[in-house]
Amino acid sequence: MAGLTEDPNPVLDIDGLLINQEHNNTEEENNNNNSNSQLKDKSAVLGKDREENSSKNQNQAERDMASIHRSGSRPQLDLSKAAIEGNFEEKDPTILLPNQSDDISHLALDIGGSLIKLVYFSRHEGQSIDDKRKKTLKERLGISNGIRRSYPILGGRLHFVKFETTKINECLDFIRSKQLHRGGMDSRHWNAEAPANENAVIKATGGGAFKFADLFKERLGVSLDKEDEMDCLVAGANFLLKAIRHEAFTHMEGRKEFVQIDHNDLFPYLLVNIGSGVSMIKVDGDGKFQRVSGTNVGGGTYWGLGRLLTKCKSFDELLELSQRGDNSTIDMLVGDIYGGMDYSKIGLSASTIASSFGKAISDNKELEDYSPEDISLSLLRMISYNIGQIAYLNALRFGLKRIFFGGFFIRGHAYTMDTISFAVHFWSKGDAQAMFLRHEGFLGALGAFMSYEKHGLDDLMVHQLVERFPMGAPYTGGKIHGPPLGDLNEKISWMEKFVLKGTEITAPVPMAPPPGTTGLGGFEVPSSKGGTLRSDASALNVGVLHLVPTLEVFPLLADPKTHMFLLAFQGVMHISDGLYSVTCYVIAPFSVDDISYEPNTIDLADHNELEYWFTVLSGHLPDLVDKAVASEGGTDDAKRRGDAFARAFSAHLSRLIQDPAAYGKLGLANLLELREECLREFQFHDAYRSIKQRENEASLAVLADLFAELDSMSEETRLLSLIEGVLAANIFDWGSRACVDLYHKGTIIEIYRMSRNKMQRPWRVDDFDLFKERMLGSGDKKPQPHKRALLFVDNSGADIVLGMLPLARELLRRGTEVVLVANSLPALNDITAMEVPDIVAAAAKHCDILRRAAEAGSLLVDAMINPSDSSKENSTSVPLMVVENGCGSPCIDLRQVSSELAAAAKDADLMERMHVTITRAFDDDVQIILEGMGRALHTNFNARFKCDVLKLAMVKNQRLAEKLIKGNIYDSVCRYEPAS
Template sequence: MFASETVETRVKSIQLPDENVFKNLKTARRFAIDIGGSLAKLAYTATVQRKTSRVLEDDKDADSIYQVSDTNETVVRLHFVKFETKFIEGCLDFIQSHIRGVHSSLREMCLKVTGGGGYKYEELISRKLAVKVDREDEITCLIKGCNFLLKNIPDESFIYQRHGSPEYKFQGVDLNIFPYLLVNIGSGVSLIKVESDNQFDRIGGTATGGGTFWGLGSLLTKAKTFDDLLLLAEKGDHREVDMLVKDIYGGAYSLIGLPADLIASSFGKAARSPRKSSHNNIEETQTQFKEEDLARSLLLSISNDIGQIAYLHARLHGLKKIYFGGYFIRGHPLTMHTITYAINYWSKGEIQPLFLRHEGYLGAIGAFLKGAEEDDAEKYSWEENFAGSSGLAQSSRVLQTQNSNFDMLELDRLEKATLPFPLLLDPDLYQPDTVDLTQDTQARQYWLQCFIDGTKKQEEQAIKSQSQEEDAVTRAAMFREQYLARLEALKLNPCAFGSLNVRGLLDMRSHILKEFNFTDSYSQQKQLENEQALRCLADRLQTLDGISDPGDRALELARGLLAGNVFDWGAKEVADIMETGELRFEDAEEKLQVRPWLLDDFDAWLGKRLNGHTYHCAAIFCDNSGADIILGVFPFVRDLLKSGSKVILCVNSRPTLNDVTYQELLILLRRVAAICPVICEAAETNQLVVMASGQGSPCLDLRYIDEDLVSMLKSEGTDLVVIEGMGRAIHTNFDARFTCDSLKVAVLKNRWLAQRFGGDMFSVVFRFEEGSRLNKQPGTCQDERTGIYENKQHGTSQ
């Protein structure tokens, strides 16, 4: 088939997402492939080298806190690629040509293969790649892949509402996913009842699936690819081809509940559309319909049948959730609408139809995981890399613009497994984000434009952080171009990557910066600010010790915690002030809102403290480097330590903006201990410990916490959680409820956001809540204030 072509030419003829689809093949370590009748999906891990900053303690220079040296870190990344099965030989040639000579032990590698094509192409794969082929059961891989996505990828599943605002309603991470029905729509359709990770049964299926749509579509139209056929269907009018109820009865058949526009017979009008043959003047039943109308009728016919079959099996087995996977849907709105309509029509809304953002890769993920479990004893957690993934298409225009890019997926392996925060009141109901920008049009427009306006400054900061690198300007420009393109795409389809929120916009920016080797753009700035703050610490502690009244001292500690939080390079208005170098800690204190604060629970906090209550263990989620951690958090920690509490300082595992990281804080703790005897003794006796949170974001998602931190929180009997900063306590976790006492502290450093809360720039949120139980009745002061953001935006006073 490819006799006269080179390997490169063969691959270029394949409908691939982009020219760089097979990324990092030279460092690939494990492969898995799901080969269907129409499409093949490849999964492989590869190591990616990127520049990072390594923090080293410098004992030689008393004026320096630590040294920051540039080094390379290795990131393990999971790539997914799809291509038409008929081009599999060319793709295997392309892969083989890129990994030849790189892996000396290639012949010892084992490639996991699933799907029907695993039998058909086993010999070809083994010969081309010189690897052992290990076939895995298709259904087992599908379930394994589906469970993995539902448990690990935020907003993987969603409900589609064709005329909703937004059209996509995401489900978050469901910790209790079982039981459910998986309807896998490949060339044919399989229906699988899933009751647990290891208990599932194929309970039905149909031969009318994606292969049917593509096959009949190829006969009826000139569409060259599956996506071309979907585009035709999007443009068509099925009423020109299908026979409706009103075509038979002249209107609705109300007696049995059939609306007038319901399809009575797919392609029914084609049977009654004769035309004369040009050869013998005899009437024949040859159709005269537009290709787009035929394609739409075909899509609706197959989707409706799949929906009805799925409903019948779900009802028969008492299942309330149906997930649709496979590569038939492709994020196509019309397909999802038709299936949703069928399920809702027949079940009268009692059964929930759900779709998956990465529906086509279930089998490939499952096969990959089978191999990973055999080779690695350790269990890892993964996060979606937004720089290498693409979002859902919203319309034919978006689909056409993106070609087949919308289904790309890349996952980065985290250093450790992550677990839900153990002190959440109800983990099943926890949602980290305060506002869903897909539903709040005004907020979405503001924040998208805010991030667009701030991209230039991020580009300049990236260049500044690597001014010695010759290609820094070029890489920074590439960051700006890609991030702006993503923001513009989100204007068209806010739901492309799940529930749109400030956290996601920040994380996406961070991912793209890292993609172009800007891992820690603020490393030098953090070093400078830490040095400045340390020189002021002794005087700050002396000032606090000079306050004799316990209430006044507690208030000053709270004000100091807030003043430190003003120093934030992530807030544009403050960053403009900080660039001048004229913002001092005392200035920050003066800028704070005068009491009563916007949300002021200080008296409740003070009352509990003055009544002699001592917390056994406090977990504090810290925010920024410099004045924030050194002059704000450490004095607050010192006061807790003096009262007998153990304190766990929880900080980011990975750098972002000017947030303090685990490596940095370990060294800062030693420097602070050299100044403060209380801190020194606590650190030596493990009354004060530093733990990595497992996060790498300015916000805080308590669904994914480092397993070691989770273990310590449980073992120490943690009874106080302190969350500091606008990203962690306002954009996220503002409404989070805990089984223990909690304190959320932040200064509103964005004027638009402050006004939304009913305040102004530098307004203060000091929110104290006592621990709750699931059966606690609402009605407390704290309960009434939950949702202040939403109430304020509509002008309701609190």
């Protein structure tokens, strides 16, 4: 690559643009001061560019808006026929939107003795724009529009909210403010199309469904349709255990571990629901269960006795007291009886509780002489152990190995869970396992929701559910969680108030010490006791469940357990060249549960890793906020949102450092995605917009020269040069602190050149020779090119323009169809699927191969230079296509990708005919190329595929380089793995 790296080609120098935004600002200021003539010259070029770009920017802005709508983050309101309901004089009257169909909501309730639990559904259909590219792509990939089912859940969200039963009026206000009681349901059927009606019915379970029926009728005009509590508990638990990936977990000695439940081996199990009282239910299948036992000593007992004995005002206060208690002052321990010794013969340590509250009989003390903290702890342990023990005995009675505990007694309280686990472990001698559920308190409400006919929930599969944790969601509803949040403005005000109050969600949280051990001797104090107890609000670790029926598992993930379901056998058998070839019909919708794929490479269960990445992300925050605010014009509104975003994201980090498993299993990819989602929540839809645009323009300006140089090379030199180009250009990464620091030191082209100069082989991971052999063969043997290549592209600017596009061009030249796979939504400076066609169109001006391929892939619909050409259907080239990947993150979890991408991963010709020849797997025809740190290192580094895969990335973080490849920052990874 002599020209680009050594010769100062004049074309390369036309863009002296500095890529750092702050740097540009400084540049402009310097110009104003006339203090730097060199910079002044550059600024002149900049100014001209800006004028020329203003109309382009406008187009871009329009497209961006389209993309925003597509993300579904800003539902469009249909205000036609809007009317104020009730009293016009009222302060905040309810406004009815009869024609609003985008956000229809449906509701089910579980009204218990102490808490009301609500599950409600809001529809947010993605407003996908079906442009010509998409339509042609759908035809080509054989994607039908018929994925939609007749059920109402087409895409929407399930929300989980709770209120104290004593504050039922707040609950009613909440339902009214969100119009949840007008969800369009006739007497029994849940019907999204039905108009709001007078005889609306809401499904409800729990004793309060009877007690408060009149109040609901009076206040909301709705009837409560009562559902059996046990039916609901079981339906809710079965749904959660089947549909939510990280729903069940164990909790021992302060450690939470998620359990992967095999759906084929879920039943039978024991469900222990700890509410005011306790029910124990043997569950044998969907709708198949039996209440086998229970105990009247439950959550109500703890709260009732606790209130009498300590004068506490709330359940949470009582629980909080227990954190600071010492039960040995009041419980009689084995050591008290045996003079401080263990009763080792029967395995009881000195600290085992021999008799709860037993010391009170011999002490000459009154109630006032015991501390409320000690009483609370003693009571909590007494009740938790008792429940654990009875549960185990029932499991033993029916030969059940698994016991799931739910109900709001647990409240995510680590000490309670440890105590129950300890009892089960102790009495079963480790044979049975106590498991807990993240949605522990919502089993009944979910079950009530599922009792609507045709709710569509039980059709959903794990990969169609995405859980998001917007700020405010877990805190919504009732005084204990703050007011119901109506809009962004309210959310921001609430965040501001929250911080002013100095409540724990934003307070700096000390790094938790590594968990200690309890010891096996007996009922010791579990180690999770102590430290700060989170408020009930923040302990409600459930997010909003997004139901996305279009998501699919990436079909090329390899897994030995993956099985295809043979639906019909064609019975054709023929012998050719000594090979038996059997053709059969196959439908292969394998379930994600069969896959042992783990997207994350870095395990954040390692506390050192967790601490490191949290520090890195906190460090990025100020800079990110600056970029985000600038991307929205730096207005006061943007600044306020920027501030709220920073607070919200810090609050998430604080929450997660305290309890890393709070939102489910946590990997680095989840953290990086959480940051993007949090930006979107505060309506920053593309923080790096202008940076991306500038880098694209600078790179496109030198592309023709790059093509000319590449074309003058031999096939072998060119292939090496192309891979070097991809690795070198991956340096343009605004998510890496080191790289951003580097951008202050030079122009795009200078940095690109420097990066190319450092590309000498061998790279730290270097499978290039293997890749070359697959591409070019060895000796006289010329291999068959892949039929199709999927290129997972990463960053905008040089990365796509000077790295991935030239590689795509090479593959096209060799007769391989190319699919560029790009993000659905922005993340850092990653290119999105929406932006790629413009880049391709600009590049196609310099290159016939790209132009013909883009035409063949219908990419040049609007941007085509010669409109008459674009109608030519019979292009001779293999096509270049673009698909969105279904994500808005710098990483990719291949268990949940867009249906477009899934379709592109299947061999279109063969799959269309729905048959494969088993002598040759269709996957052999496909090759995938994963590019960038996020997609090839942080995630998928260890993933195995059914097809050939090339993983390319520059490592832009010193710690990751040391850890993953025993190398250094800026080392390169070129990993080639033939189909497995």
